[in-house]
Amino acid sequence: MIGSTLTPMAPGGSAMTDPFGRTISYLRVSITDRCDLRCVYCMSEDMTFLPRADLLTLEELDRLCSAFIAKGVKKLRLTGGEPLVRRNMMSLVRSLSRHLHTGALDELTLTTNGSQLARYAAELADCGVRRINVSLDTLDPDKFRAITRWGDLGKVLAGIDAARDAGLAVKINAVALKDVNEDEIPSLMEWAHGKGMALTLIEVMPMGEIGEGRIDQYVPLSLLRARLAGHYTLIDLDDNTGGPARYVRVSETGGKLGFITPMTHNFCESCNRVRVTCTGTLHTCLGHEDASDLRRPLRGSQSDELLGEAIDRAIALKPKGHDFIIDRQHNRPSVSRHMSVTGG
Numbered sequence: 301m302i303g304s305t306l307t308p309m310a311p312g313g314s315a316m317t318d319p320f321g322r323t324i325s326y327l328r329v330s331i332t333d334r335c336d337l338r339c340v341y342c343m344s345e346d347m348t349f350l351p352r353a354d355l356l357t358l359e360e361l362d363r364l365c366s367a368f369i370a371k372g373v374k375k376l377r378l379t380g381g382e383p384l385v386r387r388n389m390m391s392l393v394r395s396l397s398r399h400l401h402t403g404a405l406d407e408l409t410l411t412t413n414g415s416q417l418a419r420y421a422a423e424l425a426d427c428g429v430r431r432i433n434v435s436l437d438t439l440d441p442d443k444f445r446a447i448t449r450w451g452d453l454g455k456v457l458a459g460i461d462a463a464r465d466a467g468l469a470v471k472i473n474a475v476a477l478k479d480v481n482e483d484e485i486p487s488l489m490e491w492a493h494g495k496g497m498a499l500t501l502i503e504v505m506p507m508g509e510i511g512e513g514r515i516d517q518y519v520p521l522s523l524l525r526a527r528l529a530g531h532y533t534l535i536d537l538d539d540n541t542g543g544p545a546r547y548v549r550v551s552e553t554g555g556k557l558g559f560i561t562p563m564t565h566n567f568c569e570s571c572n573r574v575r576v577t578c579t580g581t582l583h584t585c586l587g588h589e590d591a592s593d594l595r596r597p598l599r600g601s602q603s604d605e606l607l608g609e610a611i612d613r614a615i616a617l618k619p620k621g622h623d624f625i626i627d628r629q630h631n632r633p634s635v636s637r638h639m640s641v642t643g644g
Contacts, residue, residue: 302394316373318616319616319617320618322572324373324615325372325373325573326375327365329379330381330383330576331361331380332381332383334382335380335385337415337448339449358392365396366399368611370404370604370608371611374405374407376408377409380578381578382413382415390420393429400428407431409431413451414459415452415459418462421459424468429468432468432471433471435473436472436474437475438481469497471500472497474488474500475504476519478516485501485527486532490553493553493555501558504518521559521560522561525559528550532552534557544560574618579595580593580595584617585618590617
C-alpha cells in the first residue's frame, strides 16, 4: 500500500526559502515522461522514452512528495507527459489525498491532455481534487489531430464534460502557435467562458529537440492581447494563483483570461515553485539546466534525513530567473530536456 508517515516541520520551523527570499510552496511532479499524444511544440514524433526501470515507483513518488509537504509545500500538481497514462496512478492520487485530510496540503491537482479524463474524472473528485488544467489548443478536429499528430478531439471534449459533471473546476491551457491557432483564440475563449472555464494562453518555450524550429511556431502574447483588446474589454485582475499567469476579466464574456509569457515577460520575481521529474531529479528553474538528484538519497536511506538535506541544498541554489530566447540566431532549445520530462 502506498503511503508514508509525514514528518511535519518542527514548531516554529521555517518553510523552504530560496536565496532571493521567495518561499517555495508549490511542487510540480512529473510522474511519467510518456504521453499518448505527440504535440508538435512539445515532443518529436519518434520519441525515445525513459526505461521504466529508471522511473521512481509510485511508493517513492509518494514519499518524495510527502517530504516536500513536510517542508512546507501547500500545493501539489501531478504532471507528465500525460499523468493519467501511468499504470495505477490513481493509487498515488488517493494516497496523497491523506495530506488534504490532515490540512498539511491545501491543494492536490493535475494537468492533463484530457484524453483519459472521462475514465478518471469521478475518482479524481472523490480523492479531493477540486480543479484541473486541461491542455487544448484548438476546437477544430482536423487541426487538433495535426497539432497532436494523432489525437481525437472528441475524447478530450468528453473528458472535459465528465470532469465538469464530477464537480471539478476546469481551466483550459492553450499554447499559441503562429499561423496555426492564433486566429482561433477568440472563439476558443468564448467557448471556454461559455462553459464557465477560464482560459490561459501560453507562449511556446524552447525546451527539447522537437524536429522543427520554435521560431516558426512562436507568436508573442503581447500581439494576441492587443488583437483581443480591439474587440473585447480586458480588465486587469490582481489574482495571485501562485503561478506565472497574469489574468484579465473579459467584460463581454464575464470569464477570466490568463497570459503566461516566458518569452516576452520574465515572470520569475514571484516564483514559488520547483519541479521534480519522474526519475527523481529536482529542477528549481524551468529555464536552467540545473539538476539535483533526489533518487539517490531517497533510495539510500529509509529515513528522510538525507532526502531533506538534498532538497535544502538544491533550494539554496535556486537561480533568480530564466532567460529563454527564440530568434533566428538562437533557433535551438534553451534547455535540452523536454517539457514532458521536466514536469509541466
